[in-house]
Amino acid sequence: MKPVLLWSDALIFMLVVALILFFYKLREDPQTRERWGQVFSSRLGMVAFTVILTYVGVALLDSMHFRKALENPEGLQTEEIFYDNQVTSALDVMLQGMGDRFERTYSSPFALISFEKTNMKDAQGNSTRDYPALLHAGTHLADPSDQIGDVMAKTLVALLWGLLISAALIGPQWLLLRHSSSPWHATWGVQLMVICFFTWLVSISHHYHVLGTDKGGADVAYQSLKGIRTGVLLGTLSTLIMLPIAVTLGVMAGYFKGWVDDLVQYLYTTLSSIPGILLIAASVLLFQVYIDLNPDFFSIGMEKADARFIALCFILGVTSWSTLCRLIRAETLKISQLGYVQAAHAFGVSHTRIITRHILPNVIHIILITFVLDFSALVLAEAVLSYIGVGIDPSMGSWGNMINGARSELSREPAIWWTLSGAFFFMFVLVLAANLFSDLVRDAFDPRTASRRSEA
């Protein structure tokens, strides 16, 4: 085993550490604590947050990459270890080979036979045309008609295991937090469902394809799970790249005014007047030309796809800072008129100190709201960009690529609906949770809605 650290892996782990430190620091501020308390005092907030954390957890597991050591062929006497060209992740290990069970082509969920007929030879050597049996589905069944009973029995066993694991994980939380006033029972419910679902999925995937297989015969449920990392990383990394640009320019424009303000305003008006999708498409295409012309930079295929992915995050970040910049500029303009900033000026406090001590802490809520709001928009944008052909590299699993590959298959007879459903379900749950959570965060942190609530 040899660990592989892709650029996007390094970035996401750095981001996680930064976020934890950031919230650890914020913890000391009583006002922030009160606002977070408000977000988590609602059951909806707890549920949405648990769902988001689950997705982030899966994404992080999927970001721990390594290359498996290959067993040396027999008779070869050497100390050198050879590594697999395929990159495996911790998630793949946990899914116990779900992604390695390929079929020939399409097969519907829980099917035992393929979706398309092929030419086969029977025992007597006669050529027939029939639906071939799947390689990895129901091979343990003596009689195909036992399938329903078998699925039921396996589900029951898996659920029992799920309950057992949940008890081990949720039990300690219950012991610690049962007297807390926050609605912890909501997150325990979600945790229970998530754990049971995953144990069921992993154990039943040994014997069936829960969501069928796609054109290339890959397991759809596995692909949908792999799409989680792409979606989560794109949503966070792009915002991470956008934030420093928007905050620096916005604060500078609002604080220094004059020609700095004119320049920043000119920059963001120019940028936002260009149709966003064209700018993104053009930049991605240009980067693609660069990758194609310099193939020597990347040692394994995964690194190439990863480079394109990071470029996409970068491009999305660089082209989307204008909205946040405008908001921060306006807020900074307002704050720098206030008495305490004027007083700081009068005392001769330096610009950097005024900005870091008085301005930045007061625009944090805008940054936070934008971060959560943009996340869901970016996850949705990924699907559209992949459809246009300027999104994620096709070799890297993503929901957009799944939709793109399956969009015309609904017109078949019978329709192939499972690939689209898989992508739809996993994407919808993430975006919905993020949207609901961002609503709550905005309600708690936006002074306008906060004042309205206190009046009511």
Add this chain to the structure above:
Amino acid sequence: MLSYIIRRLLYAIPILIGVNLLTFTLFFVVNSPEDMAVSQLGEKYVTPEAIEKWKVKNGYDKPLFLNDEAGGLGAVTETIFFNKSLKLFAFDFGRSESGRDITTDVSNRMWPSLAVALPTFAIGIWVNICVALMVVMFHGTKLDRWAVLVFVSLMSISYLFYIIGGQYLVAKTWKLVPVSGFHPDGQVWRFLILPVLVGVVAGIGSGARWYRTLFLEEANQDYVRTARAKGASEVSILFTHILPNAMIPILTGVVVLVPALFMGSLLIESFFGIPGLGSYMLDAIKSQDFAIVRSMVFIGSILYILGLILTDISYTWADPRVRLN
């Protein structure tokens, strides 16, 4: 007001120059014409002669900014910057990399785009405002809370699924309208119904939620409380007090989009096979035709700036207190 508009138009010039410089940098400096030639010709046929031939054919054989060889005015005009970027200001878009005249293409394809985008836009606004007003009427009840949840759920569905689902249900299963296509005479509406319907339904979630927030912000103002105290009915409060006063924020969000309707919708047009500007852009992106992308970027920025000016003008119409100076 006229002087204001003229001032705004003049202010647009530096922005357009900025757009131009940015696209120029992207297309010619970051990515040299050689790179483009290589990727357009494909790996197999790359010889120095072929690259040179491609550059001459497409007009990329000149220097970027200054041509020392050509004397006099030619030093400025015989350059890529002048020919490919500055000529856009005269609406001279030149030829696409496959040799078609871009100006003709754009003027032909504008109308199908508009035929889809305009009804979608108008009906969309009408439906969203109606739904939002209805929800605001029930503000504070369970119905309101459920409606918001439904809006957020609708928002969380990717646009692609609305299109795919719409085509599957309405066109394939119920066979009410053709799945896709466009025919410019007679029965054109048959091809327009589904794209417009999909566009409107896909917009309800975010649209109605946004209008609801706007209306609620007005509903908390003092004048509404006064009106209620005077005994005005809820319906008249909604229509004669809240709606007119919410006009300014509505116009801010809506008018800026009007000129951009000419550009059409990338996704709708490509899924429904409508020969508009949206599918034109998509084809250009897919075939890496940078000449078209450049022209469309320029047209898009002009329309956006036009939208900003129209927004300002619409304020004077919606709110008599606003004077443009």
